[in-house]
Amino acid sequence: MKILIIGGKKFLGYHIAKAAEAKGHEVVFFNRGKTYNQLLPHMNNIIGDRNKDMVKLKGMKFDAVIDTCAYFPNQVEKALNVLKDNVDRYLLISTLSAIKPEVKDFDESVEIIGLDFKSEEVTGSTYGLLKAACEKQLVDMLGDKKSLIFRPGYIVGERDHTDRFTYWPVMMKHMEKMIVPNTGDMGFKYVDVKDLAEFAITALEKSLNGIYHISGPEKSMKYADFIKTCHELINPLCKLIEVDDKWFEDNKLLKFIVFPTCDDIPFGHVVYSANTSKAFKSGFKVRSLSDTINDAIDWYMRYKGDVNDLAVGMKPKDMKKHIESL
Numbered sequence: 001m002k003i004l005i006i007g008g009k010k011f012l013g014y015h016i017a018k019a020a021e022a023k024g025h026e027v028v029f030f031n032r033g034k035t036y037n038q039l040l041p042h043m044n045n046i047i048g049d050r051n052k053d054m055v056k057l058k059g060m061k062f063d064a065v066i067d068t069c070a071y072f073p074n075q076v077e078k079a080l081n082v083l084k085d086n087v088d089r090y091l092l093i094s095t096l097s098a099i100k101p102e103v104k105d106f107d108e109s110v111e112i113i114g115l116d117f118k119s120e121e122v123t124g125s126t127y128g129l130l131k132a133a134c135e136k137q138l139v140d141m142l143g144d145k146k147s148l149i150f151r152p153g154y155i156v157g158e159r160d161h162t163d164r165f166t167y168w169p170v171m172m173k174h175m176e177k178m179i180v181p182n183t184g185d186m187g188f189k190y191v192d193v194k195d196l197a198e199f200a201i202t203a204l205e206k207s208l209n210g211i212y213h214i215s216g217p218e219k220s221m222k223y224a225d226f227i228k229t230c231h232e233l234i235n236p237l238c239k240l241i242e243v244d245d246k247w248f249e250d251n252k253l254l255k256f257i258v259f260p261t262c263d264d265i266p267f268g269h270v271v272y273s274a275n276t277s278k279a280f281k282s283g284f285k286v287r288s289l290s291d292t293i294n295d296a297i298d299w300y301m302r303y304k305g306d307v308n309d310l311a312v313g314m315k316p317k318d319m320k321k322h323i324e325s326l
């Protein structure tokens with residue numbers, strides 16, 4: 001297949017390109033050349049801004065388009081105005097945030113959160129609505145048969161700049177003692193970026209269409225098991241000090257800010273409640289949690305290397321202070 005990736009080499013686009021190449025497909029990137037332009041230099045890269053330069057793709061034919069960076073419906077519209085008659089399939093990377101947060105145990109027929117065709121800024125409150133509008137824009141312009149929509153939960157692993165998942169193994173590696181939350185029965189789901197990338201290629205090879213909710217593992221996992229695996233794999237000598245919800249209240253701290261991804265806030269619920277069996281039945285495969293943890297920490301150590309540079313979560317010096325006062 002000749003595959004156009006609208007988006008770049010920062011995270012998901014990079015892994016999709018590698019997965020496509022490994023299966024013998026031809027990749028063409030379309031991005032502004034701003035982010036990690038030096039990576040994958042042997043791949044064709046058309047430089048342009050999707051907001052104004054889609055015309056650069058006029059007349060080009062592709063078996064598939066993978067759109068990793070549509071945040072506004074008019075971006076999908078601009079892409080399809082140029083590509084509509086020249087693509088067999090269009091995979092839009094959407095999100096589980098496009099779903100009503102309060103629903104539980106739902107499949108792909110679930111009601112969306114709503115639609116926003118007007119906002120010009122992506123914020124916590126517009127993100128899901130805008131992504132849902134991107135989905136609608138795609139199906140309205142291209143039809144059901146050629147439209148493929150992935151709704152992933154937390155995307156994690158190698159090259160994840162958010163550090164939301166990576167926080168855990170990096171802290172575990174560097175701390176002699178670490179505060180950890182008592183998470184009870186709370187679940188945890190995530191998707192390794194490499195598994196998502198491979199499923200994107202598999203889905204296009206199989207000519208799938210429609211919506212797919214994507215996160216893993218297939219069987220439910222507790223958040224406590226995630227913490228335990230990080231501990232055993234990365235640094236079993238790190239002393240874990242468990243705190244309960246009252247500790248967060250007493251210290252005026254929010255659990256999901258101190259410990260990223262450890263949230264029973266709406267997006268957490270949606271991620272844990274999504275029924276993902278359609279994706280698994282269609283060929284979505286997941287690697288082990290240990291592989292994902294190792295990938296995440298290896299890349300962090302090469303890219304940043306310093307525990308103090310974690311983008312999220314409680315900083316080591318603050319955690320040490322809290323430990324002293326426990």
Ligand SMILES: NC(=O)c1ccc[n+]([C@@H]2O[C@H](COP(=O)([O-])OP(=O)(O)OC[C@H]3O[C@@H](n4cnc5c(N)ncnc54)[C@H](OP(=O)(O)O)[C@@H]3O)[C@@H](O)[C@H]2O)c1
Pocket residue numbers: 006007008009010011012013030031032033034035036048049050051067068069070093094095096151152153154155156
């Ligand atoms: N991260 C998560 O946990 C998560 C969860 C659910 C869904 N998602 C969805 O997954 C997708 C992938 O996210 P990501 O973090 O991998 O990608 P990203 O960082 O949002 O963007 C990837 C690439 O898009 C290119 N790009 C950005 N704006 C552009 C523009 N105006 N014109 C052309 N290229 C542009 C950038 O390259 P240049 O700078 O070189 O242009 C960048 O390398 C997103 O659609 C997101 O909504 C993410």
